[in-house]
Amino acid sequence: MIWSLIALFILQPGIAHDGAETGVKLFVQALLPYLLPYIILTQWLLKLPVSEKSSPAWMRYIKAYTLGSFGGFPVGAVTVSEMKKNGQLSKYESSLLLAACHAPGPMFIVGYVGLELFGDSMSGWKLLFAIHAANIVFFLFVLLLMASRRTPDGERKHSSITNPSSAPLLDAFKESSTIIILVATTVVFFSSLGSVLTNVIQAAASVEMGIVKTFVLSIFEMTSGVQSAALHFYGAPIFPYLIAAILSINGLSIHMQVFVIARSAELSLKPYVIGRIWSVLAVPVFLYILL
Template identity: 60%
Template sequence: MSNVLFIWALIFLFILQPDVAHEGAVSGAQLFTHALLPYLLPYIILTQWLLKMPSKQGTSQWSRYIKAYVLGSFGGFPVGAVTVSEMKKNGEISAAESSLLVASCHAPGPMFIIGFVGNELFGSTTSGWKLLIAIHLANIVFFVLAMSLLGSRYQQTAIPTIPQQDHKTSPLLRSIKDSSSVILLVATTVIFFSSLGNVLSHSISSVITVDMGVTKTLLLAVFEMTSGVQSATEHFAGDAMYPMLIAAILSINGMSIHMQVMTIAKSAGIRILPYVIARVWNTLLVPVLFIWIY
């Protein structure tokens, strides 16, 4: 009942503020078209194509982990979830291993961090590299610690069974087909949560006397990461806390990205609890590591 009331409340907010909702939706669509699609689509297609090629059997456990991390963590969200899900479907990793890998193979793309955040926002590619190192360091430490504590139980459940491949369709065509659903998911969540964050921030600011910049940045950071980064830059660039604020927003990720990952993971039968724990871990650790390295 509470969910129904919440949904109706949001519907009324969208009806009462169509211009604000439209502005947020347009902003989300522009973010997707200009900042996400050009980098995400080619990488997802190539990753899917590579994963659909016949793989060598008998590879070591850690070589499969490295493969998942390299392919999944350097293409941006939600490539990690797509990569791990495909490897689970191929029988390269078990269900238990895939839950830890989805939690760990989760990072923004290097081009976004180094090029956009580092060069354009921080004015230094070196700062972008330091932030990227902090993110990957937190991910790797989480995975190693989790495997150290749960490794024996997780290894026992790993029974790779390579399914029959569909030889009627080429791997490239299948990768393009599978990638289209992922891209549609990303576009839908980015546009929806950008519009939602915009409507809620204006609504709260009109009812409660709070700083619009703080409200908008906080809500957009919770709902859509890239919009939150843009809002933080608009309102807090030049402040001493600005680098740590950007690191925190990138660690929180936002509901848009979480919905993408959870939808992909659920469709492959992957547990999401380790992913939730890892996001709390990264939110607390990445800003501290970044400031320490910075």
């Protein structure tokens, strides 16, 4: 498969270049301005020394959801992994919360999807509410699972693998730069790959370009898929629900970001996969109820 992809990139360098250029523009214009400031602040907060007095479990869970679900992808994975490393969460808790603390940032949904794609900030707010309604239902289910298995404090302390930072802000900048590079790399690669495969499918089969391009780009890179859907389906009755589904699918670019971060903290990915399936099914339904 890899050799086939290498051959495609060699045979269609212009398409690959255009896809990579599109990925760079998406990252710089649609992701970096919304993602970087929040990641720095989140990392700064998580790098601050934690009190020796153990806080109630529900407060740690709410902290993980609040920080992780309102900063955009992949801030949820970063938050949960960092809390696991500093001993606030166990491996079991972190694996479950990885699935629940996963949502696009409000600035991206309201500012980019709402204003630029829907042309209405209120529609963006409704979509954001639908996403978090589905996430909160799943979060409550996760809380029930964790309540049935109380984690001893010793297990959380044993999971800690890092010492408190002596310079939290500097470490926050360092960690944030690593995450941003990961996001940029995956966005550019999967945007280029999606463009090449779209061109190949169009050449091999007589199919409608709008449908193929939107489907393929949505599988590989969420933001590219959303832009393609806006280009080819804007004004159609299905348009808002198609956007909701694409945002719930996330795309391989975001999944790869989460997988890399989760694996670095040795977290299980099974709850995350289940959470994404639930999100794809539930978010369009909640949005339909709101609209």
